[in-house]
Amino acid sequence: MDRTALRVQEIVKDFDGLRAVDGISLEASRGEILGFLGPNGAGKTTSIRIILGIFEPDEGEVSIRLGGLTGRLLKERTGYLPEERGLYSDATVLDALVYFAELKGLRRADARQRVLRWLGRFDLVPWAHKKVEKLSKGMQQKVQFIAAVAHEPDLLVLDEPFSGLDPLHQDLLKDVIRELRDAGAAILLSAHQMNQVEELCDRVFLIHRGRQVFYGTLDEIKSQNGEHVVRLRFEGSAESLAALPGVESLAIRGDRASLRLGRGASPDAFVRSLPAALTVRELSVTRPPLHDIFVRAIEKENHEAA
Amino acid sequence: MRLRSVIRWEFLRTIRSKQFVIISVLIPVIVAIAIFAATSADKDAQQSLREPPPPSVVALILAMILFMGAFLSGVMTLYSVVKEKQGRVVELVLSSISAQEMMAGKVIGLGIAGLIQVAVWVAAAYFVASRFAPISLAALGPVHWITYPLYFILGFMLIASIYAATGAVMKDVQSGGASGLVGLIPYVPIMFMALIIENPNHVLVRIAGFIPPFTPSVMLFRVGVGAAATWEIALSLVSLTVGVLLTMRFAARIFEIGLLMYGKAPSVRELWKWGRMRHTR
Numbered sequence: 001m002d003r004t005a006l007r008v009q010e011i012v013k014d015f016d017g018l019r020a021v022d023g024i025s026l027e028a029s030r031g032e033i034l035g036f037l038g039p040n041g042a043g044k045t046t047s048i049r050i051i052l053g054i055f056e057p058d059e060g061e062v063s064i065r066l067g068g069l070t071g072r073l074l075k076e077r078t079g080y081l082p083e084e085r086g087l088y089s090d091a092t093v094l095d096a097l098v099y100f101a102e103l104k105g106l107r108r109a110d111a112r113q114r115v116l117r118w119l120g121r122f123d124l125v126p127w128a129h130k131k132v133e134k135l136s137k138g139m140q141q142k143v144q145f146i147a148a149v150a151h152e153p154d155l156l157v158l159d160e161p162f163s164g165l166d167p168l169h170q171d172l173l174k175d176v177i178r179e180l181r182d183a184g185a186a187i188l189l190s191a192h193q194m195n196q197v198e199e200l201c202d203r204v205f206l207i208h209r210g211r212q213v214f215y216g217t218l219d220e221i222k223s224q225n226g227e228h229v230v231r232l233r234f235e236g237s238a239e240s241l242a243a244l245p246g247v248e249s250l251a252i253r254g255d256r257a258s259l260r261l262g263r264g265a266s267p268d269a270f271v272r273s274l275p276a277a278l279t280v281r282e283l284s285v286t287r288p289p290l291h292d293i294f295v296r297a298i299e300k301e302n303h304e305a306a
Numbered sequence: 307m308r309l310r311s312v313i314r315w316e317f318l319r320t321i322r323s324k325q326f327v328i329i330s331v332l333i334p335v336i337v338a339i340a341i342f343a344a345t346s347a348d349k350d351a352q353q354s355l356r357e358p359p360p361p362s363v364v365a366l367i368l369a370m371i372l373f374m375g376a377f378l379s380g381v382m383t384l385y386s387v388v389k390e391k392q393g394r395v396v397e398l399v400l401s402s403i404s405a406q407e408m409m410a411g412k413v414i415g416l417g418i419a420g421l422i423q424v425a426v427w428v429a430a431a432y433f434v435a436s437r438f439a440p441i442s443l444a445a446l447g448p449v450h451w452i453t454y455p456l457y458f459i460l461g462f463m464l465i466a467s468i469y470a471a472t473g474a475v476m477k478d479v480q481s482g483g484a485s486g487l488v489g490l491i492p493y494v495p496i497m498f499m500a501l502i503i504e505n506p507n508h509v510l511v512r513i514a515g516f517i518p519p520f521t522p523s524v525m526l527f528r529v530g531v532g533a534a535a536t537w538e539i540a541l542s543l544v545s546l547t548v549g550v551l552l553t554m555r556f557a558a559r560i561f562e563i564g565l566l567m568y569g570k571a572p573s574v575r576e577l578w579k580w581g582r583m584r585h586t587r
Contacts, residue, residue, distance in 0.1 A: 054400045054566070080401040086394025091319070102311040103402035147398060 003029040005155055005186035011050055011060035013043075020046040022210035023060070028186040030154070033177065035197040035204035036190045039298055043210035044190055045083060048157055051188070052080055064155060076105040079153030083160045083190075085144050089133040093124065093143055096132055097150060104151035111150070118146040121176070137164050145173065149180065156180060157188045162196055174200060194291035206294065208301050222287035226263035229292075230270065231256070233282040244273050255281075260288075308403055312411025313418070320382060320419040329378065330423035334430035345437045361445040362531045366503065367435075368450070369526035371427050372458045376522065377493065379420030380465035383412055384489070387473030387561075396565045405562035409554075413466045420462055453529050453539055460546045461522025464553055465492050471557035474564030475572055495523040506533030515542050518549025556581040 006028040013021040021043045028034045038044045049055040051062055053075055064074055088096045094115060101111035119125050122142040127135060132143065141164045148156060158177070162170050177200060181187055191197050197204060198218065206213040214221055227248075232238075238257045242250045246265025251258050261270055267285040274280065320326050390396055399408055435441050472489050495502060495514060502511050506528045514520040515528060515538060525542050528534040534542075563580045564572070572580070 049397075049566075052401045054397065075402055078401065080398060082394070082397045082401075084394045084397060086396070086398060088319075088390075088395055089393055099311065099315050100398065100402065102315075103308055103399070105308065 003031065005030045005064065006051065006188075007061075007063045008047075008051060009061045009063075011047065011057040011062065013046055013050060013055065013058050015046075019210055021050065021057070024205075024207060024210070024212050025060075026205050026212075026215060028155070028188060030184045030186050031181055032203065033181050033187040033189055033201045035201035036188050036207070037194075037197065037204055037294060038190075038207035038213075042207045044207060045159070047207065048080075048159060048188070048190070052078055052157060076151070077154045079104075079148040079151065079156040081145055081148040081156075081158045081161055085140065087132045087140065087144060087147065090131060092129050093119070093132055093135070094128040097143065097146055100147045101150045104153075106151055114150050114152075115146065118150055122146065122172070138166060138169060141165055142169070145176075149176075152183075153185060155186050155188070157190075159190045160192065161189070162191060162193060170196070194289065194294055198290045204290070206297060208298055209305070213297050213301060218290065221290075221293060225288065225293050225296075227288055228261040228265065228267050229258065229286050229288045230261060230267075231258045231282075231284045231286075232280055235279040235281065236277055238278060240275050240278070245269050261285075309407055309411055312403065312407060313415040316386070316412050316415025317418050320386070320416055321422065325382070326419065326423070330419075331426055334427050338430040338433050341434045342437065358440045358442065358445065361447070364441055364443070364445050365450055365530035365532075366527065367431065368428065368446070368454065369530045371431060372424060372454060373461070373496070373523055373526060375420055375424035375427065376458055376462040376465055379416050379423065379462055380469045380489070382419070383416050383466040384469040384473040384476075386412060386416065387470050387565075388476050391474065391476075391565060400565065405565060406558050409467070409470050409558050409561050412470060413463060413554075416466060417459065417462050424458070449529060449539070453543070454526065456543060457522045457526050457529075457546075460543070460550050461492070461526075464518065464522065464546070464550050465489070467550075467554045467557040468492075471560040471564065474561040475567070475577065491519045492522065495520050495527075499523075499527065502527050503531055506531050512538065516545050518546050518553070521546040521549070559583055 004027050006026075008024065008026050010023045010025050011021055012019070012023050024043075024047060026034070036044060036048070046055065050057045053062070064077070088099075091099075094112070097115040097119075098108060098111045101115060102108060106114070116125070116128070119128055122145075124139060124142060124146075127139065132140060135143065145158075145161065148158065161173055161177070165173060174196070177187065177189070189197065189201060201218065203215075203217045204221065205215045214224070216224075233256050235255065238250075238252050241247060241257060241259060246261045246269065247259050248262040248265075249260045261267060271283075271285070390399070403411075432441070432443065468489050468491075501508075502524060505511060511524060511528070515524045515534070521542050525534060525539070525546075529539065559581050560577055563583070
């Protein structure tokens with residue numbers, strides 16, 4: 001069965017002669033979280049607005065296939081947590097949320113019931129009849145999240161969902177996002193915290209200057225990148241490690257060393273060649289974190305452009 | 307279905323707002339009661355005019371109330387749009403409905419609130435006036451009953467759509483800019499009100515009655531003094547309807563583009579370009 005929920009083909013968008021989005025294509029499937037990453041001003045928000053039908057692309061096409069229907073766009077079946085948060089601040093939490101669910105085509109009674117259930121999930125029931133502006137920032141954030149999900153969208157776009165939340169609520173949100181994915185939603189997640197992305201996403205799309213930098217599963221990206229990071233605790237002298245096969249850089253701090261194995265270097269060969277004079281207490285060989293890959297990819301792009 | 311939700315939401319939010327309760331309901335009711343109380347103490351002041359005023363005076367007062375109502379509802383539309391833009395609600399709303407639906411919902415919802423407001427004012431004015439003179443709404447002929455609501459509703463739609471577009475391109479309520487002046491065009495005839503009433507058949511006045519932004523005010527006065535011929539009323543309504551449709555289309559484009567722009571206010575030339583755009587952003 002084809003589980004593709006969203007297909008974006010070669011979309012282009014200009015603003016006053018500046019190209020904000022320059023021919024990006026991607027797909028998202030049901031039951032998948034796709035990380036949509038990029039530095040500030042890369043064209044992320046514009047792309048998201050095109051995907052959600054807020055903007056019309058100058059070129060290209062967005063098609064959404066949900067519930068057996070294929071169409072240009074079914075706004076009722078999408079949910080959106082915008083980066084710029086905003087709710088009717090002088091309305092009550094319940095009224096505002098019910099209204100937004102109604103705009104997604106739910107009946108009032110049904111909308112009310114679902115919203116109350118979500119408010120319960122986020123411990124917000126006592127606040128249901130308070131005005132939105134009376135809530136703390138973290139609470140408003142949760143309310144905003146409910147506005148995105150109360151109608152159980154098939155395509156959910158979350159732009160910086162974790163900003164402004166304490167670690168406890170970040171975890172709660174992560175659980176909820178995973179549940180929505182397991183229930184079959186296709187989720188587009190944009191976040192600057194790469195560790196969160198790594199935890200949640202199956203695949204990522206990196207955009208820079210309106211273009212695709214890379215697009216694939218985390219494993220693919222990491223193996224494409226081809227490097228390894230070695231961390232070890234030791235006794236003795238670690239200076240000689242720099243000369244071992246594949247080592248590109250070495251940093252020693254006290255009894256800890258971290259080093260980078262270059263593209264194509266074999267972790268196996270490295271471990272076998274460790275000098276006998278060195279007593280290893282702890283050792284880990286990993287792919288570099290997404291954070292590093294992201295930063296290096298953007299730096300490389302900037303360098304090539306310059 | 308969704309449009310109904312938007313209309314309902316905009317309507318309820320408006321009539322629950324402080325501004326509406328105070329300006330539209332409390333002030334007229336308090337003024338009416340105060341005048342009532344003051345005049346009931348002084349028997350001589352009561353119905354100091356034994357003769358009913360000429361129908362045209364009643365009609366002109368009603369015209370003025372209607373036009374003020376349309377104006378205030380238009381201003382409410384502008385505030386409502388600017389507030390939503392500043393509060394960054396727009397993006398979420400537009401991920402659910404189109405800008406056209408949003409604007410239509412606002413104009414209709416606030417229009418219904420405006421009707422209620424005008425009804426309260428008319429009732430209060432009637433109540434107060436009847437203390438001084440034996441007035442009767444029966445003094446108004448069918449021509450008033452038919453044309454006044456139409457001029458009011460169409461006039462409001464014209465003003466409200468201009469204001470919705472104006473609000474969409476404003477950064478905040480303080481910064482009016484060139485686009486704010488456009489919203490004043492329908493009020494120009496008010497400045498010449500006395501002249502229009504004295505010379506309702508002057509050729510310039512008659513022509514102005516067919517030019518949509520001026521139609522509501524000019525025709526309310528001309529019909530009020532009984533100077534408008536039937537064909538003139540019919541033609542003015544047709545031209546006003548066409549004007550409203552064109553204005554709404556043009557305003558909807560500007561509304562849609564302006565809503566998600568937070569930079570500097572666009573120039574008049576840019577607005578002209580946006581309004582005529584086929585594809586919107």
